[in-house]
Amino acid sequence: MREQIYKVVKKAEPGDVISKYYDVFIMVVAFISVCPLMFKESNSMLVMIDTITVYILFTDYIFNWITYDYKIKKDSPWVFVAYPFTPFALIDLVSILPSLGLLGAGFRILRVLRVFKVLYYSKTFSYVANVFKNERKTLGYVLIIALAYIFVSALAMFAYEPDTFDNFFEALYWATTALTTVGYGDVYPVTEVGRLISMISSLFGIAVIAMPAGVVTAGFMDEIGRAKELERLEKASTQGTPADMARS
Template sequence: MRKRIYEIIELANENDKISRIYDVIMMSTIFISLIPLAFKTDFYMFHIIDVIAVMIFIVDYLLRWGTADYKLNKKGIVPFIKYPFTFMAIIDLVSILPSITLMNGSLRVLRVIRLFRTFRIFRIFKAVRYSKSIRIIRDVIQNSKESLIAVGVLAIMYILISALIIINIEPDSFNNYFDAVYWATVSLTTVGYGDIYPVTSLGKVITMISSFFGIAIIALPSGIITAGFMESINAEH
């Protein structure tokens, strides 16, 4: 029975009708539970939605914990001890904790968790399990992580170096190094908010160069992810 539960909640089998229904229910619950975050006012209906959602999430968490030996492919008590510390289990727990006080007002120790209301947004990461498209993107990013890390390091180095150059060329336009880093980041992404900008001709030239390099650097991860995405789609067919 536990193996069948594992197949339903963990294995993405398109031929398993019950598994697909479970995925649809969980995806719907996740997105419906995020609706209250879009409003500043707490309506009673939102309270009901959150209570129902968190009860479903708790059941899902317990089912996954109860089948941890199948998930981690290990026997004995070790997988059940190890599972709560896995990444997705932590995401599950973080998405549940902020709502616990809604079900039991006597848990005053946990009332501080209400301060972290926005932690509910972590529920969106739970959707990775239930969406085939998201799983493909996750696998693409994981398979291309070395290339993406290299591009990320290149971007960070460029931002820091550009910030050093601009703060020395125009010390009057930038109050501190953080402002220069902010300007370099905005220039790298070619957004250009215009709240902080150079005023000298040399500073403007540096800004133009930064923007041109930004186009090239920002295009790199897009190409890497697109190529990996196409490979994954072709492999499935």
């Protein structure tokens, strides 16, 4: 019984029609479940939508929990203890609990995390996740450079214009917006030297931001290329080689 459930709830593979329909169904339910958050005031219709969708998502959570041993291919009771602490299981549970009344109204915003359910079944998200996994060292180095640059920029600005910022955290906030070239304009330098520091920070910020963007883009294109090649090989193996077709 559990094996049959697993074949349905697992992420669909090529040719797995039932599992594919189930994936689409859960994605649609997850999207509909966040629609009530688009309205300021609730009504009976929105409450009904939230109630129905949350119980469907909770059932999906239970199905994935009781079949987790099939997913990781380990026959041990400890896998069922480990499942609630896996990243996606935690996200699922935290996003469901507010609608079940197990968390206060202040945690209503956590329902937004149900969007990750849509991303989980998305091929594009799988590609991006693989890119971050494969390029984690390079992206880690870039992150260190970015954090160091933010800290140095904030320190320089805070040291030269202490009256512009209420505290050092506000200087870090300014440096982050300058690095990402967002520039909200709520905090800005007022002296000539401060503006020069801001200009330099913004120019170097473009280069720092471009580095991870280039790494992710290149990795994403590689993932798409590998996926297309794998799909081509699967089709070739299914249809058979020209020699096999000639013999048949």
